[in-house]
Amino acid sequence: MxxxxxxxxxxxxxxxxxxxxxxxxxxxxxxxxxxxxxxxxxxxxxxxxxxxxxxxxxxxxxxxxxxxxxxxxxxxxxxxxxxxxxxxxxxxxxxxxxxxxxxxxxxxxxxxxxxxxxxxxxxxxxxxxxxxxxxxxxxxxxxxxxxTDPHPVPLSTRAHMERVREFLLDRLHQDLQIGEIARETGTSIRSLQRKFRDCFGETVFEFVRNARLERAREALMRDQVSISEAATVAGYTSPAAFSTAFKNRFGEIPRRLKSFHAPGVHAE
Structure with a gap:
């Protein structure tokens, strides 16, 4: 090479x-x-x-x-x-x-x-x-x-935030509140918000929103759920709001993705 x-x-x-x-x-x-x-x-x-x-x-x-x-x-x-x-x-x-x-x-x-x-x-x-x-x-x-970071994230902090991320991924279907997340993961709200962003470059709820949209996309492709069901997976009560967020995230509306992954239609 x-x-x-x-x-x-x-x-x-x-x-x-x-x-x-x-x-x-x-x-x-x-x-x-x-x-x-x-x-x-x-x-x-x-x-x-x-x-x-x-x-x-x-x-x-x-x-x-x-x-x-x-x-x-x-x-x-x-x-x-x-x-x-x-x-x-x-x-x-x-x-x-x-x-x-x-x-x-x-x-x-x-x-x-x-x-x-x-x-x-x-x-x-x-x-x-x-x-x-x-x-x-x-x-x-x-x-x-x-x-350039003069204060690199300590390994203990990164390990802790990895556990927080696992906590969030296991509870994406729940109504997550920052106070509850901080309490259940053994940190303060302020410390959680700062350390999570330092480690992963995004806020706690940016991570949650994007992870939910990814699961909804997977459900559309693999399980052929309805648009309303996918919206629920992503935490949206409005299919229209979900479609907008989905298009912003993945560059196409969920209905088009679902139609191209229906049984009998294969990706090129």
Missing amino acids: RGKFQTFIFLEGEQSFWLDEKFFHIDAGHGAARRPKALTFTLGRDTDIRLLKGTDTPLNKVSITSPLEWMDQMEITTSERSSEVVDFMNGHLNHLVWEPGPDVIGIAEQISLPPRWLTEDLLPLYRSARGLDIMVSVCRRLTTEVF
Whole structure:
């Protein structure tokens, strides 16, 4: 593999591989237990890649690749370039394993399963646009979390917030209140809000809203539930409000998604 700046978004499954002398094992889980992972890395020269034998479970991975000269190609002046991103790209096998939020996961799923109404000539443009959205998130992550944060989140805090996230995912069907979440997870409201955003780049209820929409999308595709049922899964009492939020999140209305995933109709 030649020099490049690359990000893998593992939506489901696991993979082990070597890049030159560096070993990677990424496990995003499966089914209801999946926890998407992301790997961003720089290859500064020709690199050997060796894939280890995979498992029998499906692997769903999205790859966003750009040349190391992408800032030149986009005519970004030297003064406008993030020094942290530039430093990251200047080192061979610089890498970061990180957990994408619902925003990045949603974009990756749009790339993996684009709207069926897209014509062949528009599909590359659509995927490139979604890929640029992820590139923005990657550069923001590199800038704000990897290098410049003078107070990195302690491992104990991150572990605690991971437990909070698990708590939320287990109770997405409930009427969640910030006071109850703080009390049940052993923290104060103010501390919970600050630490959760520090760890995941979004508020508690941004995470809850996006996670509910993801579950509603999965219910539409896999279980063929009605639009009203999907709205309930997402926590909306109004199907119209749900459709608006769904389109803002995934780029298409739920009725269109449901019609393209009806029995007998298969994705291309």
